Amino acid sequence: MICSSFGKCGSCVLWQMPYSEQLKMKSEKLKELFNEFNMPELEIINGNDEHFRARAEFRVWHEGDKSFYAMRKRKEDGRGVIPIEECKIVDKAIYDVMAPLMNEIEKNDNLRFKLYEIDFLSNSKGELIVTLIYHKKVDESIAEDIEKLKEKFKNIDFIVRRKGRKFVFDKNYLIEELNINGKTYKYKIIENTFSQPNRKMSEKMIEWALGNSKHLKGDLVELYCGNGNFTIPLSENFRKVIATEINQESIQAATFNADINGRDNITFLAMSAAEFSSLKKDNSPLLSSYDLKNVLIDPPRAGLDDKSRKFVNDFENIVYISCNPETLKRDLETLANGRKIKAFAFFDQFPYTEHMECGVVLEKM
Ligand SMILES: C[S@@+](CC[C@H](N)C(=O)[O-])C[C@H]1O[C@@H](n2cnc3c(N)ncnc32)[C@H](O)[C@@H]1O
Known part of the structure; x- marks a missing residue:
């Protein structure tokens, strides 16, 4: 890609590096950062390097x-x-x-x-x-x-x-339409609420999460679900899903999105991850009908707070989508204990920047 703002604009800091080298440099960085864990081979998933931000x-x-x-x-x-x-x-x-x-x-x-x-x-x-x-x-x-x-x-x-x-x-x-494994999913996206910036990469991330959770038994809990971006396609892999998110408007959109995609096995709740974590500790009846074996998390850059990390650590299987490798590494120091890391992916959501999005699947040994 050639842009006349290259070299002036503070966004595309990797403007001098060909795209293939950016991928190589970032994947090497990730391999080195997660060296201390028993990681499987890193899957490198890239998309367009031009006109990719929605x-x-x-x-x-x-x-x-x-x-x-x-x-x-x-x-x-x-x-x-x-x-x-x-x-x-x-x-x-x-x-x-x-x-x-x-x-x-x-x-x-x-x-x-x-x-x-x-x-x-x-x-x-x-x-x-x-x-x-x-x-x-x-x-x-x-x-x-x-x-x-x-x-x-x-x-x-x-x-x-x-x-x-x-x-x-x-x-x-x-109303956004994503094509996931050949099927169209519709999403209402409300201005000023979180939505994945890179549409093509979001499709690939969802396909990756779908493929890596197909065989999991039990129900799914999701924290940081946004507008139901992952929740709606993933609900096809599970009997029941309970998904939570702090932003009320995102939860309204998620509920609408489940409806327009004909999904009736999802309950959405507007609450913080820490608040939701307390429900389990307090044996809330809200959770009693769920077989709580699997959790999907896609937190902001700060990763998991202490309470939510403890909560997530109680699940057998974890699908962790992260936009910050540093906080992912910190969280894995707890979550990788007693679990096998079955999949590790780098999704290049942000070409020309140093940002890296990763996916990790952990399963109970
Ligand atoms: C990286 S986004 C992921 C959203 C969604 N999974 C997606 O793919 O669009 C993180 C989400 O976490 C929500 N969030 C931020 N802090 C939170 C908290 N403490 N508890 C629950 N949700 C939170 C944000 O509103 C945002 O929607």
Whole structure:
């Protein structure tokens, strides 16, 4: 991939390295990091190295009567942001509207004044949610200007935000379609809630989790389930699933998603992983009808807190999806005791960056 922002933008730090070398470098790093464990061979799962991000956030840089998208500077160039001409890692649908959208905003003082950030979310059909974030008072009167934008960009729903207020034109969600092992799954994705940034890689991660849990007996518990991204396809491998997540809106979306995909063996609960962990300790009747043998976890970068790690450690089999190898390693120091590591994968969700997403399957010996 060649991008005119390479060497200026602080996002693609590996811009000088060919993609195949990035994969090699990252997989070597992972092998070395997990050297102390008895790991099986690392599966390297890559996707597109261009136009792969289905969501992206840009600051806005104003200069005279021009405005530009901006990204944080490279570390070596100091703090702050720098204007960029393009971003090649975003979905083609996002890429195609970025410049024309900024042109329209430049022509409209009301839309442009104190516009601080623009966020994009796209789906596989090329529909978008664009969120305009302001550092000024905004009221309903902005609707007139947004309607003019909507006439030009028929595939975009707009959201306008300023501290504590939000205006939605016309909806705040997209319906995404993922193709998993040849089958289509639909997902409602709500703006400003977690969704996997790399659609193709998300499909491959789900296929990997499906393949590695097919033979497991008992029911499934899932922590950090988001909008049901893994839950819904994986529910086909289990009799019953109970899935939890801290974000209320994500749980609403997950419940909707189970319904539109015809899954009726899942219970979703909005609660933190630590709160859910206490239910088991307290022998809650909520859990009494489950055969609690298997757990799937996909925590944020911080990994598992102490309470949740203890809870997860009580299960026989664990599927761990991690966006931070350092916290995965810390958690494995507990979870690998008495279990065999049956699968280890590197999903290259974030080409051109140093970030690494991994999957590990642990089964009771
Ligand atoms: C890496 S995302 C994974 C989401 C989902 N598995 C997916 O594939 O889209 C982590 C999720 O954990 C949720 N989360 C963050 N802290 C949490 C906590 N303490 N307890 C439960 N969920 C939490 C976030 O809202 C987010 O949806």
